[in-house]
Amino acid sequence: MTNTWQDIKNANLVIVMGGNAAEAHPCGFKWVVEAKIENGAKLVVVDPRFTRTASVADYYAPIRPGTDIAFLLGVIRYLLEKDKIQHEYVRAYSNAGLIVKDGFGFEDGLFSGYDHEKGDYDKSSWDYELDEQGFAKVDDTWQHPRCVMSLLRAHVARYTPEMVSRICGTPQDKYLNICEMIADTSAPDKAMTSLFALGWTQHSVGSQNIRAMAMVQLLLGNIGVAGGGMNALRGHSNIQGLTDVGLLSNLMPGYMTLPADHEVTFDDYMKTRQFKPLRPGQTSYWQNYRKFFVSFQKSMFGDAAKAENNWAYDWLPKLDIPLYDIIKAFEMMNQGEMNGYICQGFNPQQAFPDRGKIRRGLSKLKFLVTMDPLDTETSRFWENFGPQNPADSATIQTEVLQLPTTCFAEEDGSLVNSARWLQWHWKAAEPPGQAKSDIWIMSQLFHRIRELYRKEGGAFPDPILNLTWNYTDPTEPASAELAKDMNGRARVDIKDASGAVVLKAGQLLDTFAQLRDDGTTDSGCWIFTGCYTEKGNQMARRDASDPREQGIAPNWAWAWPANRRILYNRASADLAGNPWNPQKPVIQWDSTKWVGIDVPDYGPTVKPSESVGPFIMNAEGTARLFARDQMVEGPFPEHYEPLESPVSNILHPKVSANPAARVFADDRKAFGSPSEFPYVATTYRLTEHFHFWTKHALINAILQPEEFIEIGEVLAQEKGIAQGSWVRVASKRGHVVCKAYVTKRIKPLSVDGKSTHVIGVPLHWGFTGQARKGYGANTLTPSVGDANSQTPEFKAFLVNVESVNGPEV
């Protein structure tokens, strides 16, 4: 989230598209209700199904899964055509006026630089034209044919209302109505908030879905303001924390990236990370990259990381491919290239696409370790549970080790929520049985492995042997100790220019501004610096007071970065520093400093006249309508059909799906065709369950006991499917036999003149737990991911459905 949960109440328009906030985030959804009641806000829902969110919406429109980009580029076209953009804002805070290189182009669904052989782009043309000083050229009148605004106009011209409706199946009148509601928030004192989650991410064009809406928000001047923003409603209670501390295969803590193979030296590595400002006077905060990086290395390796060994740069793993995501991992298992797997708090047998492939992969392992409080399907993948898990145990040699762990209520710690708040929690109960904390288990592993390296040497023992491990109880570091490591300390007395000691050795740091690149500070995750200071555990703060009753309680827990609650809040004020919306100012310039309810984006005394852009992480200082080379499939979003789609791309049939998507050969063979699998399916969650674990809890099992699919009345009638009767749903990859919920909430969509049916598949069932045995939605889903993040395309694929007499036995 750029903003915070409470801030949603400041919105004039709430758009839930690409998510189902009421069902997946019922607690946070109270702020939407608050916006409606206290702020007279309208709620718009765009979803293939009429969801529980839609049940309290002012306006609902259906959309075919996987076509949001067409819808949103259509919205952009509408805004530009009707001139419903916030000009001053766009001019100052976006890259609309920057001029793009001559070689950049887009034709027949492909941007310039595509290599058909490799299925990949050479992105060198996706950049600005620079002047002699290395600054991007700019035309703030937006007249230049190659300025971003002109290119954007040309790019979205194809997305007429007719075209949007033909692609998305959304009736034109509904679509235009929504365009109008959105356009109204281009007024400087009006804000729209975008709430989204997997309805956008789980597509082969997932990241671009989000970009498209971010561009809409930018044009409307809705980023950085109260009640606005791009608000990704995150998933697991600490999934935000997971990304923050870099638990993705290509990341390091604080969104630093792992080196690639070709970045042999530390200097190579730094070159591509410390972006120089692309506009005069801009900050380009990544210029501080070195400080964050060195402090991280010091935190990891202590004294062993020193200037002489380039801060132990060589001890970091280097990537030979862009990333080792989960789809890749299971591909490698299937190819016999990965033969051990530690599955910590993860249930891929149910959670990942193409369950058959997952089972086959796990079956080829030498060993599988599961660390989980529950008896998951992954731990039992080898056992025959009937049609729901038809494993042939005798042929499976995998040794499975189940390690029972504690869960959050059985330990102290912090969780980072969607609003980037680090909230401390306290142990409430003793763990049952032999359960041990994840920290204990990992520590045990570490000590044993280090011992082995000590005794036996091995190929590359250095990183393991030199790892810092200073804890009161080395066998089980306390959560607070780990939190302090994340925060970081001064390693020596640190003096200011006058020689006075500003930080004593060992002192906890207050802000990442104190980090240094000379090895005198350490910090495990620079964005977290400030969470645990000499003043105590900031995450444990519980002061709910909200000084202006505007949804910002600065003393409740702690938000990264620097306790900032609304990112890009500088953009909430105009160039002179006066708030666009005087009713709901976030920060403003009082002629000497920035004041307000939030921590400003940059130094509190940086004058507006210095025109430092609010988007300090970007070298331009502005937000990007044109993404340069940051996205795999293009600097502008473009509508590509899902890998499995009932129609080919109307705009460019030859390049129907995302040309930059990574598809493994076997997975491609497992894609179905619309002739065989004529219906579009999408998968999603229900309020009553959390993924695959609440089925172990009796109350949840009672509230939603059995697997089912949702199917519209028209298709049900065609197929002779009665309410609550048994059906068999099949994709090229497998089938599920379960009950049917025949509903008015899914209606056939007219896509390019053809009636298209959507089938809804809730994902929660499996073969362990207290609810009734089920197959799980991922029996059906295709193994392909978003071209940027590799988030699987769970939300749009093809199936067939037929009525059957009863359950399979």
Add this chain to the structure above:
Amino acid sequence: MTEPPMADLQSQNYIRRSASTLTPPSVRNHEDEVAKLIDVTRCIGCKACQAACMEWNDLRAPVGTFEGTYDNPLDLDPHTWTLMRFTEYENEQGNLEWLIRKDGCMHCEDPGCLKACPAPGAIVQYANGIVDFISENCIGCGYCVKGCPFDIPRISPVDHKAYKCTLCSDRVAVGLEPACVKACPTGAILFGSKKDMTDWAGERIVDLKSRGFENAGLYDPPGVDGTHVMYVLHHADKPSIYAGLPENPKISATVEFWKGLIKPVALAGIAASAVVGFLHWVITGPNEVQPEDEKEAERVLAAEREKRGSENPYIGGGPA
């Protein structure tokens, strides 16, 4: 008594007590009437309330099956005191609405269950308006089921006691809001004095009307003298579209008659017949066989004996 007195801790503020002919203890009269306001228009059907009710009251219905609806369990039962009922409704404009109503006891001001209950003190109403079942007094007859205009109480087949939402009388008694209210994430359930809730509903209705729900209104049916659980409805003119919420609930005329007039009349009738009998006895006395009757009978028998021969043992003869 082996069971601890359940929920009877509030016995001093009863205003109604089932099957009681004497005034129940009711000294605490300085109490506001309470109400739970369920704003159907902001309910997202998350069932947190249902789960909270199960948690607080330690209720666990059996794990059921999917039957083509999100209503789970499928109906109220002794373990399910509140239940979200989902209705897919196509309005006049042809737009879909998904109406989600939290079903459960309405805590009627004039409770039909209490009227019907034959067991003294099995159903009570507190001064704050809450209608509560006191299980130890319940005999399991099921009359409350017949008395209720909302089809709420359920009789356990195990212990033969009636169960329904207590409006968390145990929590309310110690100043807490009901468990379901506490759990509701959207504030769709509110709890407070009946007046405050009515006022707040008024504000909600203004907002709803401004959003095009011309018939938005408060459901506080006068037929049962109002309820202590009220709904804000988008379509207050058509309550029945909300999974059969009664249009104009009142205690059934059959029940009124059964539990009203016929009781005194019947008892009077029974007493009267006994009295008439007694008077007849006093006035007329017993109807006794007279010696003449025996003589006449003997005469007839003698004649008969003569006719047939005296050897006939049967006529007026010995043992059968």
Add this chain to the structure above:
Amino acid sequence: MTRPKGTLIRNPTLIRINHWITAACFVLLMLSGLSMFDPLLFWLSNLFGGGQWTRAVHPWIGIVLVVSYAGMVVQFWRDNLWTKDDSAWIRAIDRVLANKEEEAVPEVARFNAGQKFVFWSMALLIPILLFTGLLAWEVYFGTASSIETQRAALLIHSLAAIAAIIIWIIHVYAAIWVRGSMRAMTQGYVTPGWAWRHHRKWFRSLAATGSSGPRPHVDSSETRK
């Protein structure tokens, strides 16, 4: 049981047993039913071990009653068929009530019109009570019919019960009032004088066929004449 010489059998053993089963059931049903009918009488439930027991046991007793009364119907129905004499007897009820049965009251066969009324009204009310009682029987049939039906059932059940109770009171009073009746149902016999006074036609038919009761010898009456 020894029957004094010269007396007539009014109610043979089997009938007496059955009658008293019926009577006992009825009394228990009445007591238990009334305890649920009116709070004034709820204390009666103590006789059954409390409300739960009362509620539980009542319908079962009802079933026993139905069975035993069915037996009585089999035993009695022929002698309860209505005749012209019965109508005349009803018209002369004032004299009957005044203990003046000899004054132009038609001669009575085995049962008088009052007894027939008891017999037939019970024969009507008990099935009604059974049927409505089953509908109201929460434990087994609580969901078998609509609540509306159950409401009507309970209303009818209680009305029928009240009617039955009033009839029962009349019946019992008659048994007390007409001396000798009790013995007829306890020990089973009546004196010829009792029969002559109250059921003269019955008496004549026994005498005429040489039967000592309870019914005339139909076959022998013809042959022996």
